[in-house]
Amino acid sequence: xxxxxxxxxxxxxxxxxxxxxxxxxxxxxxxxxxxxxxxxxxxxxxxxxxxxxxxxxxxxxxxxxxxxxxxxxxxxxxxxxxxxxxxxxxxxxxxxxxxxxxxxxxxxxxxxxxxxxxxxxxxxxxxxxxxxxxxxxxxxxxxxxxxxxxxxxxxxxxxxxxxxxxxxxxxxxxxxxxxxxxxxxxxxxxxxxxxxxxxxxxxxxxxxxxxxxxxxxxxxxxxxxxxxxxxxxxxxxxxxxxxxxxxxxxxxxxxxxxxxxxxxxxxxxxxxxxxxxxxxxxxxxxxxxxxxxxxxxxxxxxxxxxxxxxxxxxxxxxxxxxxxxxxxxxxxxxxxxxxxxxxxxxxxxxxxxxxxxxxxxxxxxxxxxxxxxxxxxxxxxxxxxxxxxxxxxxxxxxx
Numbered sequence: 001x002x003x004x005x006x007x008x009x010x011x012x013x014x015x016x017x018x019x020x021x022x023x024x025x026x027x028x029x030x031x032x033x034x035x036x037x038x039x040x041x042x043x044x045x046x047x048x049x050x051x052x053x054x055x056x057x058x059x060x061x062x063x064x065x066x067x068x069x070x071x072x073x074x075x076x077x078x079x080x081x082x083x084x085x086x087x088x089x090x091x092x093x094x095x096x097x098x099x100x101x102x103x104x105x106x107x108x109x110x111x112x113x114x115x116x117x118x119x120x121x122x123x124x125x126x127x128x129x130x131x132x133x134x135x136x137x138x139x140x141x142x143x144x145x146x147x148x149x150x151x152x153x154x155x156x157x158x159x160x161x162x163x164x165x166x167x168x169x170x171x172x173x174x175x176x177x178x179x180x181x182x183x184x185x186x187x188x189x190x191x192x193x194x195x196x197x198x199x200x201x202x203x204x205x206x207x208x209x210x211x212x213x214x215x216x217x218x219x220x221x222x223x224x225x226x227x228x229x230x231x232x233x234x235x236x237x238x239x240x241x242x243x244x245x246x247x248x249x250x251x252x253x254x255x256x257x258x259x260x261x262x263x264x265x266x267x268x269x270x271x272x273x274x275x276x277x278x279x280x281x282x283x284x285x286x287x288x289x290x291x292x293x294x295x296x297x298x299x300x301x302x303x304x305x306x307x308x309x310x311x312x313x314x315x316x317x318x319x320x321x322x323x324x325x326x327x328x329x330x331x332x333x334x335x336x337x338x339x340x341x342x343x344x345x346x347x348x349x350x351x352x353x354x355x356x357x358x359x360x361x362x363x364x365x366x367x368x369x370x371x372x373x374x375x376x377x378x379x380x381x382x383x384x385x386x387x388x389x390x391x392x393x394x395x396x397x398x399x
Contacts (some may be wrong), residue, residue, distance in 0.1 A: 024122020047088025058124030286334025290376030
């Protein structure tokens with residue numbers, strides 16, 4: 001069926017006489033009105049679910065500095081918004097300030113104008129948390145939102161970013177997962193770092209809250225006790241670790257750096273490669289939605305494409321044993337993290353493999369970026385759509 005929105009009057013209606021339909025967490029009834037062909041009217045093709053209810057999804061982000069005032073991954077929001085509408089699900093993007101108003105409003109994507117349009121909206125049934133800012137998740141506004149969602153029985157996933165060191169300590173408590181972790185410490189002082197470097201002659205330094213390889217570098221202790229630093233863009237040698245510490249102390253402490261054991265990576269054609277997994281919850285289990293591979297090219301510190309890495313097809317490196325291991329790791333990570341942090345419906349995992357074939361978890365991300373592989377992104381949209389339906393209508397198998 002079609003529902004309509006008039007941007008001038010800020011009113012919703014439908015055109016099916018004798019039909020009752022609601023939308024949003026408060027089950028707001030959309031009134032009947034004879035269709036009018038007005039300039040400011042936009043129509044939406046929707047599919048009523050149980051009790052003639054239109055499933056309403058809100059994508060939560062923060063304000064941005066662009067002309068529409070939205071932050072976050074707008075290309076992903078646009079793709080998901082359009083995909084859900086194609087399947088009869090109403091979707092919008094909102095910020096905390098938008099939804100906490102007496103009359104909540106949000107943004108929908110208008111393909112004809114190639115822009116986002118502001119509309120009044122009901123509270124959503126399900127919130128897809130795509131907040132791009134860790135500090136915002138610690139703010140009073142976010143706590144207000146969580147209280148509102150709890151009071152209105154609005155389901156939200158994912159509840160928060162996954163802190164790298166919290167992930168490490170959580171997985172350390174699990175018998176299987178702790179075997180997949182490179183030894184990791186929080187960098188506190190130069191003596192502690194020296195001890196760690198003596199144990200593992202090459203280590204990685206990375207910001208605790210970093211992403212996509214930003215701020216990462218390696219340290220290697222040479223035979224003459226000099227320290228070699230290598231980053232994706234430069235190399236530098238220090239006569240001693242203390243000399244390195246004097247230069248980098250402020251950065252290491254202010255950014256809460258972690259030191260991590262360097263794994264000697266498995267290589268293909270002389271270059272290291274890592275796995276990128278996309279995982280979604282489905283009917284009680286965490287299942288792989290996509291498996292990507294990233295290979296280094298211009299430097300051997302990271303495999304991230306923005307820092308010179310390239311994509312290679314997963315089938316070039318796969319084996320039945322690897323497939324089975326990755327499936328088991330996805331399920332275990334999802335179950336452990338959801339128990340610790342709250343329901344995680346979508347996440348990605350970065351893993352490495354050493355020359356002996358042992359796998360290592362480098363990072364788990366609860367706000368996965370878009371994958372470059374179009375087939376993985378297509379599956380992602382499908383899985384998110386199914387997940388939204390399952391969370392709202394757990395006994396409905398019609399997806």
